[in-house]
Amino acid sequence: MSTNARIEGESTGLEEGPRLVSGCGLFIADLRPPEVLHVHLVRSLEAHARIRSIETPAASASPGVVGVFTHTELAFVCDPLEWIGPLPPNTRCPPRPALAQWEARFAGEPLAAVVAESVAEARKAAEGLEVNLEPLPGILEPESALLQRVPCVHVSLGGNVAYQFVVSGGDTEEGFRKADRVLTHRIARPRYHPAPLETRGVVARWLESEKRLEVWSSTESPHFLRAQLAGAMRLPQSAVRVFTPDVGGAFGSKLGATPEELVVCAIARIVAPRPVQWIETREESLAFSTQARATSGELKVGVREDGRLLSISYDGIDDVGAYLPIVPGHNPSAEGTLLCGAYQIPAARMAVTAVFTNNPPATSCHGAGACGAGYIIERAMDLVAAALELDCVEVRRLNLFRELPATTVTRARYDSGDFSRLVDRAVERSQYAVLRHETSSRRRKGELVGLGVALLVGIGAQGPSRETGGPAWEAATVHVSADGSAEVFTGGLACGEGHETVLARIAAHALGVKADAVRVGRADTQTMRAGVGSFGGRSIATTGSAVLGAARALERRLRGVAAGILCTSVEYVDRDGADFVSGSRRVSYRDLCLLAHGASQLEPGSSPLLEETFVFEPQGSTHPISIHVAQVVIDSETGEVSVERCCNVRDLGRELDPALVEAQVRGGIALGIELALLAGSPRGDDGQPLQRTFMERPVSRAQGVPRFDISSLPTPTTLNPLGAKGLGDTVTMAAFASVMNAVVDALRPLGVLHVDPPATPEKIWRIVRSCRGTGGA
Amino acid sequence: MLPAFEYRSPLSVEEALELLAKYREDVKVLAGGHSLIPAMKQGEVCPKVLLDLRRMAGLSAIDPFEDGGLRIGALVTHRDLEISELARGRSPLLAEVASQVGDAQVRNFGTLVGSVCQADPASDYPAALLALEAQVVVASPRGERSVPVEGFIQGAFETALEPDELVLAIDVPRSWARTAAYVRVRHVASGFALAGVAAQILVEDGRIASARIGVTGVAERAFRLAVIEEQLLGREPLPGAFAEMIRGVALGREILSDGAASAEYRSHLADVCTARALRKAISRIGV
């Protein structure tokens, strides 16, 4: 009888699948508490402006309106959002008001909130609001933020620098001196919004008799949100309960606390007992909510004639927008440690100055910083290959770490994996040599075909837990009821990664029961009192390890109880299926749970509560690895880029549910292609967003992506008991970088060395035209 | 949520015309709704009365004319055109365009007539309708009239329709065999045409006897390439033979320029699509 859950192996499909596929999910917009009021936010139309006045009487008198609120009214019940605890070094984080007080700092910053019986009435009333703004000169280009005598986004800071970091190892200057060639190039990546299919939303209710705030939010980090909201609402954290319903994707855009959430909570307190709801519109999501950072800087590589890199540096400016997003695990310098990627480079230096601008706040969507460095080093490799006329795979092989574990000169420690094998596998799976040959012959026929490779080292779970700046641990509780049914509570939750499935299986395996005997509780700060969250690919590595720890501890407890019942000592208790046996004596799992709760047969001193909590603290960062080969063809007449082939080989450590991992890997590749070819969040010269709907914001569609050849070469990490490195956005960024490399490769015969993303048709057409000096035809 | 309006769904043309005469500029006509409802959501139009054609009889048919042409009723959807044997046989160019409009859901419910009445400069149809020399059939209290599509579409979101007039159908003459093609470059997000060119050529005795080329997406309204049509006459239909005459086909017009594409790029795409549409049409000779 071996029907118990296996911890890995064949996929049994998503636990949450039947619910979601039949329309029975419960997302934030599906919540309909009785008597709920709706909030519509009135936002600044100016990128930077002094707020002269906001006249509310007309709007307040509009049908269905319960109240119109500005900073003045909300100041009675809440303070601005502020960083809790020590700020990371060299970081300045100005408080972020629920509603702007004197100044609007980006186009889209909330200025006033109209609360009404329906969304329609709130919106209608908002038209009657008279907002008098005096436009001020603003900072829209990050480079100008550092000039003398320019406006300050936050006057109180006396400058526009949000944070600076330098990560370096070895002597880069000496490396450049010794190098046969020093290559430099300016490279940049644009802002974009990751555009999960579900927008954000929040529902809040104030329970006056209990002095308690209940909040439902589509957040990636419920405990962090609770801490932030409690601080700003002047409440103890114990008085705030955050629930998370099903979340329809996040990609980093639902982290931390935002003014919208605070506004809703503050209003809920004022209009209590009525609950208050805000559901973000697509326009608010794409144009005004937290985006991915833009970055630009100078890349410098020193290389020997034989292709060995001696030194690399990147000196860049990041645009964090008007406010530093208050997110857990904020650790921009983690990016710098990955500048060397998979390569043994004697000297490396990454210096980044992040500046405030009058753009929407921006953070690290798609990966906890790793993405930027990965893209930089992989572009550097191709610049070297082009300069030395070497094959791009050859240059990479020359510089790889031959053996792991290894530590880069910037002190990133890679505990497990085999870069050479991954490269070999990718070369073999993609038939790289054949593709190269094909590329050459198609080029001779005049086609603009390119091959691109990228080898990405990312960060899954950050660690060591006590050195990362932000909290890096995760907690889990496993509880078994008298009938033997088990529940798992964690601080991490699902945003579309299939956590319920995998966590249930981990717990069931450790408890020695079937997976369907375990349920994973919805994220709720009251049932799971502490936690960090689900972001940056940390979930399985940290949350899964915490669940495993808790379930193992509980299983030991159960054995102890069984020993008492079977009149033996614990080392003689075995499991037969779910049952506990010792010699010929046996007690079933169900009976055992019932007896334990009855307490009469418990040993003195042991608790009848069958529950264990475990905190997992990573001892180091896990580093998932992904290598991607992409082939693109450019329509030289229209500039349109088509991705013809994609081959991905990954080492994500142990994969607990390969089918689920594969779905996410494919999703990551499609997003990577989107970032390379489509995504960018352009704003006009006046700071106004140019993408407000999916009529303007392109996304990867079924016809726009090819089939992906994906495979896995896993080496378990030693940094957690599951051996999982996490997925994160390593695959996304590998696909992104390889497609960009392929685009440049396609344009190489025209003399092009670099193209900044996104490689949109008009941009590519212009490049082709200028290189050919003709109409491009 | 949309601003409030009154909803009427008349059962006959007479009843519809009465409502139009009564409410005039305040009324908008709803067929499939796939042009009008998005426009209402964007606040581009704000009708006080919506006149839904869906209960009216006789507007859902694709009717054949004896001379080989077609009458396409106001409720005929893109999907109807895409799969109708009649439409595919008699006007393969129109069926080809219909099969490329929007996505599967737009094609299920959006209508040809609705799209033409919206007069979106980036719509696919006008290129083909110009090349086909289609006519818009309009009813009013004064009777019926036919307006060539070329005159019907007057500018971006502007038509020659009087406030009391109702479009009943579009008449399409029989296409000249299968020597026609539509080629476009789509906006990567919206799917609308940045440039779309429909070309139809008639070949007799190995020479081009007639040519019609319509261009959409590039300017405020779709236009015909009369000069090139003229130049093609008497030429041999060889693929790639006309490159020299396809230079700046959109020059002299006010070319659209927006976040999706600059005027320069659109103008270039008009050339590219013209060359490709001609090449594709020629490649279909004898098929």
Add this chain to the structure above:
Amino acid sequence: MKYPVAVSVNGRAYRREVEARTLLVDFLRDHLGLFGTHVGCETSQCGACLVTLDGLTLKACTRLAVQADGAQVTTLEGLLVDGNLHPVQSALLKECALTCGFCASGVVLAAKECLERKPVAGEDEVRRSLEGVFCRCTGYQPIVDAVRSLAAAPVRDLRDGATAEL
């Protein structure tokens, strides 16, 4: 002013009075409490609001509830028969073709229509039929594979469950 709407949704007849401006998607969610139909983009792009109306897939954000008067509507919830998943739903789950699940109504109903129209569709045809729905999680390939895995399924199994006369 309110207008009567009589509509069959998932085989059940409903009569409601609505404002003319009420969109079908809002009618389903706010008036009938059917939350399986989501609001994703509001501009007829993403497909999260897909339903079937008189047998054709429709973006319910681009139709007025009054236009659905007299129609038969099937939402994602309506594909369950006696609590059992529709073969398309099962195939999608088997291929891990959805993870966050927000796109489910679009993906499931578009896939179902694709199969009904062409039971043995090629890769390109399946992808074309998915043009109007966004999936942000899976890169579409598992969806395509799920649809193609049903190529041999008997067509009758793919039809809707119950339908009711008004």
